[in-house]
Amino acid sequence: MTSLPVIAPDETAQSLTERICAVALREGAPAWTPVWWWLAFGLSLGLLGLGVVAVMWLFYAGLGIWGIDWPVAWGLDILNYVWWIAIASGGTFISALFFLLGVEWRTALNRLAESLTLCAALCAAIFPILHLGRPWFFYWLFPYPNTMGLWAQFRSPLVWDFFAILTYVLASILFWYFGLLPDLATLRDRARGQGRRVFYGVLALGFRGSGRQWQHYRSVYAVMAALMAPLVVSVHSIVGMDFAGSAATGWHSTQFPPFFVFGAALSGFAVVLLALLPLRSLLGLHPYVTERHIDVLGRLLLTSSLCVGYAYVMDAFATFYGPDAADRTMFMLRAFGLYAPVYWGTIVLNIVFPQLLWWQSLRLTQPLVWLIALGVLTGMWLERFQIIVTSLARTQLPSAWGQYTPTIWEWSLLFGTIGLFLTAFLLIVRLMPVIAMAEMRAMLRGMR
């Protein structure tokens, strides 16, 4: 494995900086934004527009336009929230955890991965607010001194969730932006147009690369990485507790917090592969994102898939080893009931297909890896559908059983957030350096 180089052998700090700056500045040749970018951006804007319409209609007409009702009061809204926030984890795992571990392949990936985190966390944060019947009162979750004499219910995981997500989103923005500062300063110094120089100059916050600034930068960055790494574990544990804290059959399980962390890692690595493979060709990043990176990401995808598989097995084991007949009924319903295709789809997409990644030759077959990553993201979506909908649809009282069919407006919102995600990500890809140049230069200096 170490035979695969982490950067093309003839690359220098000079060539790297020029190549990456050219993507953002577009002042050399080619001086235009490529056609694929405009096409993708137009498509994203279209989806985003669909999402905006869905939100506007929701605000006007209320939650009745969705398929949720008793007993299934959580539907695609919470499902999409959990799905997106799990997708957001990839950047933090790669950027913070592997920074602390000091692995060399992390450097070329962290900027893209963090940008994906940022965009996905943005999409996730929308759903908990929209799913409130009265979304304009969302701030009631926050303990502020109000004339109602009310205080947040600190015993509820939903309140922990509010704080966890808020902290995670703010920390992700700061971590991403802080890491960008030296690269923004590079762009400011290399830009020729006055408008661009001012744009990147303001964003660079006066970073000039003095020894003192670098010293502060390095310390703060390390501290932030040390904070982010445990934060990504806590945020997904708390998402798991949103479910485990309730008494619903199939949710009330002590393995949920780690199970959700595993699931987050799986979707996080999948989305990084999904975005990285096309961008690598489109932006010509081959010298920096080598086969080594694809190989490592494939291994990570396989590892997290095995972790998730372990959680599925333990779920079945605990159900049949434990004393609760209701749990067994729920398990049989999931595996062989109305939503059985969802269960088996989850197993095949999340566990079976990723087993192909045991072979290095397959790990380096990019179209296959891309398809496996896409399958994993679909599988993780199905897994949340199975967890949320089956448990709610079959409550402990058979008289209160129900079904859930999402409406067109719930689907529109899902695709709308995909549009938001792509729009934000494409803007970052177009305007910001897609690879952390300063860190790559430091790595190159260390290698020579």
Place this chain on the structure above:
Amino acid sequence: MAAVFSPRANVIVTVTIIGAVGVIVGGCLWWFAWPRSDYVRHVGWAIQQPVPFSHQHHVAGLGIDCRFCHSSVEHSAQASLPPTFTCMTCHSQIWTNAALLAEVRNSLADNRPIVWARVTDLPDYVYFNHSIHVSKGVGCENCHGNVARMPLTYKARTLTMQFCLDCHRDPGPNLRPLANVYDMDWHPDGATPHPADLMRAYHIGGRNLTECSICHR
């Protein structure tokens, strides 16, 4: 290459940062203080009424009991406003030609109620019940203020949810003996039972008074 920013940029950034902090701190203070202000809560506002009825004259001057006009306060959720006949108990005999009372006489002649303006208006999702409060020793004065000193009736308390909850969380100090519920300007003296004894006597404390469904249904 010329510098992108002049030295003045540092001043602009400093002022912007200080300004932003000022706006945020000021905004938080405003957010805290504004909803609590008497202006927002309409505390001390006398509302325009069809007849300038004076509680001061009728309660302090003539010594009429609250229940003479607000007759259902002990038995109903509503304290109720008096029908014109109640006014006419006296005003068919005294001040029969007063211009001030023309609206009262018209009301009787046309068989049409006087449309009083609400001074104390709780939101519709609050199910306030007068009878339970007066029969558990909460004085009129506790929420309506000392009406014996109001020539024109005005709102005396904020009546925010915080105001309700302050008492529901600790009712004892606001309770009176039943004999003093309708008194104005009443203060506990040496003979007043201890708050805890009043709570016991009224059987308060069996149910959590801060449950949502106590006031919201």
